[in-house]
Amino acid sequence: MSATGIRGTSAAGPAPAPAEGAGARRSRLRDAVADGWVMTRRNMTHVLRSPEEIGIYFSLPIMFVLVFGYVFGSGISVPDGGGYREFLLPGVFAMTMLYGMGATATAVSLDAGRGVVDRFRAMPVARSALLTGRSAADLLRALLEMAVLVVCGLLVGWSWHRGIGNALAALGLLLLLRVAVTWMGIWLGLAVRNPDTVGVIVFPLAFPLTALSNVFVAPELMPGWLGTVAEWNPVSATVAAIRELFGNPGLDGSSWAGEHAVLLAVAWPLLLTAVFAPLALRRYGSLSR
Template sequence: MTTRLEALPGSRLKWAVADGWTITRRDLVHWANHPVQLIVGLLFPIMILLMFGYLFGGAMKVPGGGDYREFLVPGVLALSMMFGIEATFTAVSTDVSRGVTDRFRSMPMAGSAVVVGRCVADMINAALTLAALVLAGLAMGWGWHRGIGPAFAAFGLLLLLRLAMLWVGIHLGLVLRSPESVMALQILVWPVGFLSNVFAPPETMPGWLGTVVEWNPMSATVTAIRELFGNPGWGGDSWMAQHSLLMAVVWPVLMVALFFPLSVRRYRRLSR
């Protein structure tokens, strides 16, 4: 009798999809059994949005005019996609440190199932986060002004950024392996997140700092989605400012191209 590992390519693909979905369902069941963790994860970016929108918004001026809250919401949407790396890292490193990943590897299942299942679960979480933030933004008076097509394109860019951060998180979780290392990750992620055009335009910053901010991959996504949503932002004459939509695709694709194979290779070497 032919085993799953000896199956034809079409059958192997079918089993790989089924195994990946099994791992995804495991994470979904975990959320259902521990809803507080999911709820806190959804409320945290909303808290940032409300804090900056209402506590500091009155003192902020958008170059060229416009409502600061409309300037802010796209930035926080992108920031939440980047901060998702912490949840990915924690989940992967926890499974590795507790031996769960090794048990999965000992089972007759597709080698891609664990990382693909993690990817699908985290993308579902990202979609929920975006939905919660959009509702909060709409309640604050934010909206998109260039039609539903550009708005969907903006949400696509946000999910693409989350996909890139996801594979970075998977790789770091497999390398560091310790959930306690999330503190070290936060020391790196938070400055990168705030060293962007999420809360303030680069043109208001010192020249060298504004250049660094413009070349932050997240800044490209933020600039592009502000344009797609029709929200106030900054134009600028720099190359990055003029090609933000292109770079909002290029940066995440480059990160996925780098960290996806690194994650797969690291996963295969876990037991060595």
């Protein structure tokens, strides 16, 4: 028999295993994207089949617009003298992105508690698909929520004043915040595998971030130390940045945080994503089969 008669062997012994080529990596990437899209469709199908869930998450920000905008708005001053509803609406947009954490955490907790996560892990599906599908579905739902809230804002007198380009940039910052919040929700849903418990935990976590922020009241109208806390709140950074991009009232450039609101609106979500995405992935990898 010749030295090369058997494939993969030679007179010197078995040939070393070839290194994985770029083609194989691209194939795995295509499979992961395809599996992630399947999971995205699955999650969006659940949303469309439960319109009452969308109604619940829309009702809270719309209630805030009506109550604060019409009932309390006449008694709350805006620093530069603008209309309160134009001051309020950017805060409501950001608040809606934040409270999306509850829907994410509850859905992930339901999947984990019912063994759905374990079943998918045992199937020939990319391990990342369940998490990427969840994050993509939440981003699509955020776009739907924003479309409804923008229409609602226009109906109550809010508008943008600095062109469509700045308005789209503001929406991009809101979606960036939603991405960070989504990974926080995924981690929480995997860490607490009881949907009832998750529902109890989310509100105490999210409410202080909106109450101690510039969503409803400008930080300069708060006591000194509380105003400083509000200025450096991640939610406040996004709200201040989109007010600037929309051209809405309530801008405060007297502090470093106020002068660099757009920078902070990018930095805070990236930092939160860098913290909670690895935590979620690690928690997902450690789940028992």
